[in-house]
Amino acid sequence: MNAMQLGVAVWVTDRGVGIAELAPAVERAGLESLFLTEHTHVPVSRGDVIQDEFHDQDPRILDPFTALGAAAAVTSRLKLGTGVCIVAQHDPIILAKQVATIDHLSGGRFLFGVGAGWLVEEMRNHGVRPQLRWEMMREQILAMKQIWTQDEAEFHGEYVNFDPLWLWPKPVQHPYPPVLVGGSGPRSLRGAAEYSDGWAPIIGDEAEFRAQRTQLQRLCSEAGRDDLAVTAFLFELDEQLLACCAELGVTRCAVVAPTRDLTALQSFLDRYLAVAERVCR
Numbered sequence: 001m002n003a004m005q006l007g008v009a010v011w012v013t014d015r016g017v018g019i020a021e022l023a024p025a026v027e028r029a030g031l032e033s034l035f036l037t038e039h040t041h042v043p044v045s046r047g048d049v050i051q052d053e054f055h056d057q058d059p060r061i062l063d064p065f066t067a068l069g070a071a072a073a074v075t076s077r078l079k080l081g082t083g084v085c086i087v088a089q090h091d092p093i094i095l096a097k098q099v100a101t102i103d104h105l106s107g108g109r110f111l112f113g114v115g116a117g118w119l120v121e122e123m124r125n126h127g128v129r130p131q132l133r134w135e136m137m138r139e140q141i142l143a144m145k146q147i148w149t150q151d152e153a154e155f156h157g158e159y160v161n162f163d164p165l166w167l168w169p170k171p172v173q174h175p176y177p178p179v180l181v182g183g184s185g186p187r188s189l190r191g192a193a194e195y196s197d198g199w200a201p202i203i204g205d206e207a208e209f210r211a212q213r214t215q216l217q218r219l220c221s222e223a224g225r226d227d228l229a230v231t232a233f234l235f236e237l238d239e240q241l242l243a244c245c246a247e248l249g250v251t252r253c254a255v256v257a258p259t260r261d262l263t264a265l266q267s268f269l270d271r272y273l274a275v276a277e278r279v280c281r
Contacts, residue, residue: 005252007033013060023071035083036064043121072106081111108172115182148176193219
């Protein structure tokens with residue numbers, strides 16, 4: 001069994017550590033991956049969101065693709081991912097181009113974490129009917145796979161429809177960067193089993209995670225697929241949850257890291273590596 005890889009997930013904003021300092025610091029620490037989250041905005045009607053300690057910076061998040069392009073320029077080994085991209089809020093042709101561009105700029109280091117989203121007021125401002133977001137995400141991802149793998153790509157679905165088109169560059173990774181479907185609800189698990197290259201849940205409870213993993217394995221078996229690789233996101237550095245992930249063969253864990261200043265980031269990275277040394281040895 002391969003050792004569990006370690007990464008971080010961060011809120012990169014116009015305050016705190018800049019991406020050009022943050023990404024090299026994570027790479028120097030020896031971690032495998034860096035994931036950036038996404039929200040285009042927070043509607044004023046949802047003031048409760050910014051009262052949450054993990055979402056108080058959501059209105060200030062930089063565009064993840066632009067920031068990852070900067071990260072690609074100042075790193076050479078670090079894998080760079082979205083954690084996660086809210087797919088239904090994007091045009092699939094433009095998003096396919098963004099993903100291929102990041103994979104090109106990074107030399108094939110991009111991890112495409114995707115999700116259906118949870119902030120329904122944000123979705124509505126993008127013209128997305130929240131109840132349709134899973135179906136839209138499915139079609140958009142299937143359409144993007146056509147763009148990434150076909151010289152003359154076309155797609156005709158209920159939510160995505162385009163005639164043959166030319167679009168380069170194609171991704172460096174073959175056939176395309178890993179698509180990691182986030183979420184742990186029934187629809188997300190079904191989507192992961194159907195069209196993903198990996199599952200990317202947020203882990204907060206060990207018993208729930210074990211049950212969800214068992215459910216996903218069953219869905220993959222029913223779909224005639226092997227079990228999926230898992231990228232687990234943790235909001236806190238929890239040694240017990242890290243140990244559970246290692247025990248269950250999780251491919252990588254990405255723990256939310258502080259970005260208010262470099263001192264806080266480095267202190268966190270030191271603690272993270274110390275905990276991982278105990279858990280993963």
